[in-house]
Amino acid sequence: MRRRDFIFLTGMGAGALVLPGMPGFGKTIDPQEALNPVDTKFKKELSDVGLNAAKAAGASYADVRIGRYLNQFVITRENRVLNVANTESYGIGVRVIANGCWGFAATNEVTKDGIAKAAKRAVAVAKANAKIGSPPVQLAPQKGYGEVSWKTPIEKNAFEVPIKEKVDLLLSANAAAMAGGANFVNSTLFAVNEQKYFASTDGSYIDQDVHRLFPNFTVTKIDPTKGAFETRRSLSSPVGMGYEYLIPSASETVQGVTPRYKKRYDILEDIKFATKQAGEKLTAKSVDPGKYDLVLDPSHLWLTIHESVGHPTELDRVLGYEANFAGTSFLTLDKWKSGNFKFGSDKVNVVGDKTQVGSLGAVGYDDEGVGTKKWDIIKDGVLVNYQAIRDQAHIIGLKESQGCCYAQNWQDVQFQRMPNVSLQPGKTPLSVDNMIKNVEKGIYIIGDGSFSIDQQRYNFQFGGQLFYEIKDGKIAGMMNDVAYQANTQEFWNSCSAVCDENDYRLGGSFNDGKGQPSQSSAVSHGSSTALFKGVNVINTKRKIG
Structure with missing residues (x-):
């Protein structure tokens, strides 16, 4: 795990109560709530209210983003679970051009009245920016797509997989490392789902469902005689996939060195190699x-x-x-x-x-x-x-x-x-x-x-x-x-x-x-x-x- 990821994810492990105050995170929720999408018809109605309010206030261009952002963290160490957290952040952002300048406003009041107020604020911000006298915004032409949708082509929604199954997988990986002589091991699984709706005065109404997954671990071995330690982190890659990424497929090795993973990742195989290699690093020249x-x-x-x-x-x-x-x-x-x-x-x-x-x-x-x-x-x-x-x-x-x-x-x-x-x-x-x-x-x-x-x-x-x-x-x-x-x-x-x-x-x-x-x-x-x-x-x- 890279330092910035370590700080980010271990910060998540400090407790679910801190998550709502962090950028991109909202209230803690029951995992089942994540499986209930927001109605597309409702989002289109809201968007039209926002776009019309922006134009009425003087915007030459406007776009609306209605976003529901779901995050799930499962964090373990050795034989115990440090934290499981599910968060939701849900709201609206309105961006406009008025008098040649950008303006932006956002609200978590997901109602027609809430989006209308946000649109008017965004226009007011744009008009205030215009007083500075910067060159007018030049937007590249963009045709409207009408009502379209896109979804990450997943096979298995990570949010539908029971927490116990994820915990069991991570603890099994930890156990394999400890059985191989690791002194310390931590493992995490981070799942993201961005449910995003975009509408603009160009004539687009775009509904997207984006999924990402990041499994990782760090294994540490110590040589007490030298007062030295070495680590080896997972060779997993964060991916735009569902839980199917963690369903093992055949891996390859180069001259017997270490496994290479292409489309699927075997965390149990990788952690066994990692434990052995952390020990080898202690004696490497x-x-x-x-x-x-x-x-x-x-x-x-x-x-x-x-x-x-x-x-x-x-x-x-x-x-x-x-x-x-x-x-x-x-x-x-x-x-x-x-x-x-x-x-x-x-x-x-x-x-x-x-x-x-x-x-x-x-x-x-x-x-x-x-x-x-x-x-x-x-x-x-x-x-x-x-x-x-x-x-x-x-x-x-x-x-x-x-x-x-x-x-x-x-x-x-x-x-x-x-x-x-x-x-x-x-x-x-x-x-x-x-x-x-x-x-x-x-x-x-x-x-x-x-x-x-x-x-x-x-x-x-x-x-x-x-x-x-x-x-x-x-x-x-x-x-x-x-x-x-x-x-x-x-x-x-x-x-x-x-x-x-x-x-x-x-x-x-x-x-x-x-x-x-x-x-x-x-x-x-x-x-x-x-x-x-x-x-x-x-x-x-x-x-x-």
């Missing part, structure tokens, strides 16, 4: 600093993609809108306009994608009513595009939004958020084993770890979970204390090979923060295993005394 060829597994590479490709290609960062909080980007508009900025080698092809089945970012329509799509960001190593929404599209000459607008909750205004940003598989058949056979001196890195990157997303350092030395084309044993350093352009230009689509897998972040006030979103990053030549590796072992 410390890395000698120097230049190495790096074979990066998708369970690791997703985070490098997220930080060094996903964030710097967000157009609002490029334009400086996030400079006060999240930073800016080295990928300035002049680099894109040149048409030949060499972001990476010709092996590097990166796409933005809000449609990929099973991904965290997959929806049918974004939070400003734009149908989602897939587009090139890096093509044959060259920067060709960014991530943009309706009021940004004209800046980079787009005729329509790319559909990556999102708000974490009904009470938050929607803004540009990262789509799934993924490295495309290589076009030539190549397995991981064959990639390793061509490496003389290298390190195979599995799982994400600590990272550091500057405010322009240029200079960085990444760690991992598992490190295996590669000697003359073979895995020679486990290593430890590994981190690699580079700048983004140098690193991606060192990419010399990417495995084919048979190795393609998703990783992702369940709570990526951005904005002021801060909002959290979930996003996946896919890739196949990739080879990077001659990367600088440092030893991270802390010396005492």
Whole structure:
């Protein structure tokens, strides 16, 4: 579990009573309440009241989002349950343009009177903003879709699965770790259901039912003679799927190292490997600093993609809108306009994608009513595009939004958020084993770890979970204390090979923060295993005394 996820989820374990006060969470509810959807006809009637009230107050454009956000946490440690919590947040957000400026207001009074009042407040906010004298909003054209719906293609709704079944699974995993010699183990299961209704003066009435799931654990082993400990976290990926993700399917291994999971995840198999590997890390040799060829597994590479490709290609960062909080980007508009900025080698092809089945970012329509799509960001190593929404599209000459607008909750205004940003598989058949056979001196890195990157997303350092030395084309044993350093352009230009689509897998972040006030979103990053030549590796072992 990454530090930010640990803080987030263990905070949930402090007690269900604290949840209603946190962003995105509302009252605690009985799990059965989560299975009763809000009537679509009622939501359309409410939306029309809000849209009409906004137009009557002077809005030239308006959209309404009626959101019901459900969250379920099951948190365990060793042989006990720390917490089970179910929350619901339900309300309405109204966004308008009046006198050329944005205005927004929200309410948890889900009535016709409540939405009318919110719409009028939003228009008043927009008119107040217009007095500042900023340039008028330019929205990319967007056709109305009429009444449409979209649902995450799940096989088994996680909220319908009895709590006991989930608790039993997590405690069984914990027991397997303890039987394998773990000193400590914790495991969690986090389920999300976003029931979102969008309506706009463009003529859209969009009903969506979005599901996400995140199972994970951390195993710790201690060597009391050395006063040392090591951990290994789960290799699960948070997904845009239902409970079927936890129904095991066949996994693969690379030279007997560790299992690789593609569409389904076996938590019991993974935790047994994790317990063994946490022990091996205690005796693994410390890395000698120097230049190495790096074979990066998708369970690791997703985070490098997220930080060094996903964030710097967000157009609002490029334009400086996030400079006060999240930073800016080295990928300035002049680099894109040149048409030949060499972001990476010709092996590097990166796409933005809000449609990929099973991904965290997959929806049918974004939070400003734009149908989602897939587009090139890096093509044959060259920067060709960014991530943009309706009021940004004209800046980079787009005729329509790319559909990556999102708000974490009904009470938050929607803004540009990262789509799934993924490295495309290589076009030539190549397995991981064959990639390793061509490496003389290298390190195979599995799982994400600590990272550091500057405010322009240029200079960085990444760690991992598992490190295996590669000697003359073979895995020679486990290593430890590994981190690699580079700048983004140098690193991606060192990419010399990417495995084919048979190795393609998703990783992702369940709570990526951005904005002021801060909002959290979930996003996946896919890739196949990739080879990077001659990367600088440092030893991270802390010396005492």
